[in-house]
Amino acid sequence: MSDMEFNLLEEPWLPVVYNDGKQIEVSLRTIFRDAHRIKNLAGELPTQDAAILRFILAIVYRVVENNDPKGTKGRMFDAIDAYERWEEYWNNGSFPSELFDKYLSEYADRFYLIHPDRPFYQYPIDKGSEYKAKKLRGDLAESNNKAKMFSSFNGKDKDALSYGESVRWLIHLISYDDASLKPIHKKDGEKMDSAKVGWLGRLGLVYLKGKNLFETLMLNLVLVDKDGEIFPEEKPVWELDTLEMQERRRIPIPKSPIGVLTVQSRRVRLLIDNGAVTGYTEYVGDQFADTCSNVEQMTMWRQDKETNWVPKKLPDPSRAIWRDYTSLLVRGDKNMRPGVIRWGSELVEKGLLTKDTTDIISVNIFYVGGSMPSDIDDIVSDSISVNSKVLSKIGDAWNTRIDSMLIKTDECVRYYGLFVKNVMTLNGASDNVEDMSQKETIQIYNNLDKEFRRWLFSIDPDVSDMETKSNEWLRDILYRTIATQAEDYLKDSDPRSYIYVNKVGEKGTKKNTPTSSIKELKRLKMNIRKIIDGD
Secondary structure, three states, X not given: OOOOEEEOOOOOOEEEEEOOOOEEEEOHHHHHHOOOOEEEEOOOOHHHHHHHHHHHHHHHHHHHHHOOOOOOOOOOOOHHHHHXXXXXXXXXXXXXXXHHHHHHHHOHHHHEEEOOOOOOOOOOOOOOEEEEHHHHOOOOOOOOOOOOOOOOOOOHHHHOEOXXXXXXXXXXXXXHOOOOOOOOOOOOOOOOOOOOOOHHXXXXXXXXXXXXXXXXXXXXXXXXXXXXXXXXXXXXXXXOOOOXXXXXXXXXXXXXXHHHHOOOOEEEEEEEEOOEEEEEEEEEOEEOOOOOOOOOOOEEEEEOOOOOEEEEOOOOOOOOHHHHHHHHHOOEOOEOOOHHHHHHHHHHHOOOOOOOEEEEEEEEEEEEOOOOOOEEEEEEEEEEEEEHHHHOHHHHHHHHHHHHHHHHHHHHHHHHHHHHHHHHHHOOOOOOHHHHHHHHHHHHHHHHHHHHHHHHHOOOOOOOOHHHHHHHHHHXXXXXXXXXXXXXXXXXXXXXXXXXXXXXXXOOOOOOOOOOHHHHHHHHHHHHHHHHHOO
């Protein structure tokens, strides 16, 4: 084996789909040369695509911040310059490959997967937790002691990975690793910070998607912070002269998006045998506070008990992203939109972005283990499409109205869940009432899902009438969907529950004691109408 093998700049390792449908793996140089011809990344998992997108985006930051498209101007000096620079690149329609080739060539030695001193995204660690190759694969995610029940690969394919696969999963591991790692260098009596999952595992990750990879990268290239200032210069790990080896190193919040895009949450060294990766050694690397809303641009946010803004994740895999519309698109003192949404809004308002439609992608990962996540449980990717004008100030009134309608939607669905529990009680059920009610409410949201996406996409703030569209959602879609499902649910009920089984005020009953399934249906419809009418 040579001391230097598999340079990411020259070797194909990035799975992509071209605009004509062709699927191949390309090198890092090719990804920039052909970004306008490539539709999207096409890795094994949505989380892998998200992690690699952020890695590629960090390179775009370094080139764009320090070069205009012609290579005649240097680093941006203020926000006005930043907007002009972004517009120049966007109007170009493709990346100037010579600028990217020049930048990548300057650090070519840092992009070898196998290198005697500085292998890509790796550290010369002498000890750590050691795992086999199968745990490196995020789509297998096996421990050394327990096989995954529905593993799609068996035998030899799991025991060794090609160099191209290993690069992809190395980036994924550093971004999404669980928190099961034990301290390696802890001395007696020494206190060390608890392990956290990789940085992306803590985010409710969102990004904007364009018609090709060039547009996607540019739409997420946020050059101005929320205070209207450009970011300080910050170097990615491959530009640093030395590597920090400290385990569980607590670092300050990064100064710019580059810092969070390339944070080394894990210290990793791949184990090589006969031209393949057979395992890896790792321990926890850099960790910083979650309160980094000025530099992390690709997540939803919420306020913690101390009113600090921290990343907001979806609460469970079944929740569609549109149900968190407020966190995505509503601006105000009590809400902070993701940085990429804010940036998109500013581009639309300044006339720099004239796309008719904006596609918002969300990627969420869920772990098992509670406060000490020990394994990946589920991965969910979702998207919504909106008229781009919804992002601008002209769309603010619409976003506020949509927010209020979704609050009403949740309240109506809550009443439907109560209806299900009451009918089950009338049918004599005592077990699994809560579970069945939850299952039915999930089904309601599933039935509303396509309807809401279609309705949202139909809104044009310049043309649509707000009252007409509001009534379309609340009365034509929401009421009809819940009422229909409730009526269908009664068809499977015990016919004896249709009659009154007791009377309100009867001894031992309470005011809201269910009396008959028919009356519960009437009560549900009445409550929904009150909510829709604002009573």
